[in-house]
Amino acid sequence: MLKRVFTAPDPGRVRLRFATRAVLGIGLAVAVCGLAGHSLAGVVTGGLAALLALFTVTDPTVRGQALTTALLPVVGLPVLTAAVWLHDRPAVRDLAVLAVVGLGVYARRWGPRGHSLGVFAFMTCFAAQFLRATADQLPELYASVLLSVLAAAVVRFGLWCYETRLPPAVVPAAPGGTGLARVTTRQAVQATAGAGFALVVGQLVSGERWYWAVGATWWVFVNTASRGETLVRSFRRVLGTVLGIGLGLLVAIPAQGDGVATALVVLVSVFGIFYTAAVSYTWMMLWVTLLAAALYGLLGVLDAGLLALRAVETGVGALGAGLAVALVLPVTTHDVTGARIQQALRCVHACTAQAAARLAGTEGADPAPKVAELEQLLAGVRLSVAPLVHPLNPVLGRKRRARAVLALLDDCAREIRGLALVAADPEASRDDRLAAACRRVERAVEALTGGGGDIAVHVPPAATEPALAHLHGLERALAELAAPLRAPSGSPSAGT
Template identity: 80%
Template sequence: MFGAPDPGRIRLRFAGRAVLGIALAVAVCGLAGQSLAGAVAGGLAALLALFTVTDPTVRGQALTTVLLPAAGLPVLALAAALHDLPVARDLAFLAVVGAGVYARRWGPRGHSLGVFAFMTYFVAQFLHTTPGQLPELYAAVLLSVATAAAVRFGAWCYERRLPPAAVPAPAAGTGLARITTRQAVQATAGAGFALVVGQSVSGQRWYWAVGATWWIFVNTASRGETLVRGFRRVLGTLAGIGLGLLVALPVAGAPLPSAVLLAVCVFGIFYTAAVSYTWMMLCVTLLAELLYGLLGVLTPGLLALRLAETGVGALGAALAVLVLLPVTTHAVTDHWIQRALHRVHLCTAEAAARLAGTEGADPAARVAELEQSLARVRLSVAPLVHPLNPLLGRKRRARRVLALLDDCAREIRGLVAVAADPEASHDARLAAACWRVEHAVEALTGGGAVPARSERPAAAEPALAHLHGLERALAELAAPLRHHTPLGLDRAV
């Protein structure tokens, strides 16, 4: 996790900005005279504003951030109004789950607004919000979102220099053929199971189970991805509870050490999110434990209850994706591998243009896009490389594909680093090598014949050496990708 590539230090900046933005939001709430409940609601609103907004342009991110309160505040009012009506409250919660997942069909903005709406309803259960608390919580959410926006788009807007890349969802169909529609049905059913069973486990903390089901569905597109994510959520929660026994319980809600540890948890959530869901869940669990410590209710029994409710939520998600309108890994994996290979080609072309002296060529931005595509490949292939997968042949092929794609990314990063050197000059052989890379990518993604790997003399020029390495990796990808079906996958996955 700590050794994962971080081109342009994007993850480091992402995490550092989150700590600053959330800390300032909580401080502003405190200066405005907010209670602890208001500070918690404000801190969560700032976290979501900084974490979930992923539009491909800064202008789009700003607009989505402005719209967050419009999605969240009515839901907060609904949750408060239904506080004393359990049946209506539960049905409304399931409706919010379904609508929030369905909103993903409208891309990053729909996803962000859906998450914000769900988490607003969730935090209302966490804080036992009543109508009388609404003015304070409204003010906390608005102040915190505004503070987070000021940090993100003013004090620390690194996107101006390196625009983040949007990662589109797999090609959609219509009706129940659309993945987001199927997931909305699955998530609602899974959340319904989690709600009923979670309430039988605890009448006070049942919403933890619903929250676990919801977050297991976030950023997944297939049955295999969802099952692996559920396993990792339980594993991360278990590790976080173990750490909480050593850290959160002894701190016992003391303000200063709790504040320092909360900042560390926020940094960990944002820094690990892109590379390890298990580590992220460890940080989320510890953060929740520290908040309960501040509220004065943290006990070993509460930690055990959180693990049980998380298990219920994971079971609900698993049953939903296995039984109800399952989405197999087959097409999803193919989509992300092809997109990653396309990004390899774009990175190569942009680096070659930079070496040729083309004004405005910026391969660094393309590398960020490639890293995001590779992250989605790893997520979609995760069911095959999981330690519990008994299909050893498929596991070997999947690992081979991931290793070769990582080789491609390493050669691309080296090529981009060379291209960034103002002393680097264009060589006619670079154009030929770039053409061979383009041809190999087209063959891999279009079903043509991949050029056979050829041994070339070691190139003295760094750029040419990286291109030769890229050619070799692409040639070697042909075998595992053409093994009967994509990655040896079939519809049983």
């Protein structure tokens, strides 16, 4: 796991830039709040708002990102107000929390913007519980949120805007269907049920820190679409939390009371969250837990007992999520994975077509955006297949097929990346063999996505031209995909 985090591909150093920019943006937000004379609660609220503005906004265009960022306070501040005013009305507060959970998940039907606004709304509600904010603090907290979102926007869209157009973010669920046939609707019901369990049991465990359990349930549902994905994410959340608590005992508790040391822990934790989020949820949770420990250290309440309580409440939240996806309107991994694999295969064809057009000299043809989109789609496939390749999965046949599918899709992606690089070379040219190979790739994709027809295995002579070599490698990978995708027991995700 450690090796995977530090050796995972980082094309264009995107993860490194993402994490570095986050540290700068959050640091600027905290500094602005401090210069404005805000209290510790205001500074923490501002830092959280900046973190969310930089982390959750994933619209495919910069203009879309800017609009979503501007809308964050519009959604978050009313929720913050309600959460603060309902502190003294536990029954109404609990119902409001569950409503925020359900509506926040339901908002994913509107794509990345709905997802971002739903997360921000829930986290402002969470922050009110975390800080035990009072009504007289609301003006300061409003100012902190507004200043911090603005500071994050200045860094993201002004000082360090490295995005021009991004591929679509990994969408946790397709928005098709109506009513309970729509996956986002089913997830909203599941999340509300799981949060209800976490809220009740969490309050039995601790009347003060119950929101940790609800928060764990909420975040387990983020970026998942099926029962298997949610169960694996629950396990990884608990594991990351336990590892983070161990690190907190070694680092955060000794740093408590030392402002410089605590600030360093916070900065390292923020960097770790952003750098590892795309490759390891376990490691991201380790850094989140260490960040939470450092913040409690700033508030002067950190001790080993508090960290132990966080582990218990996290377990309660993960259990709530697991029970909800298993018992309430379950969505199987089969349906989600099948759809994502088909999307990835169609994107393989689109990448090939763009590369061939570029080699033919077609003006405006560019495979690069499609290659980036393919990487996002493959990330979604890996997310779906994770339950099947997990070490604890006892069904060895499905595990082997899932691994074979992942390996062959990775082969396709490697050949596509190579083909795109060749196409970018102005000296590269094409011939009739390249056109024929592209047609064979198209037929292979149609056979795999249409569910019928055989894929002819073409055995070409050794290709000396790089473009042909990549296309021939792509043909072989697509032909080999037919066996695991058409296995008698179904797709590699069948039955999960």
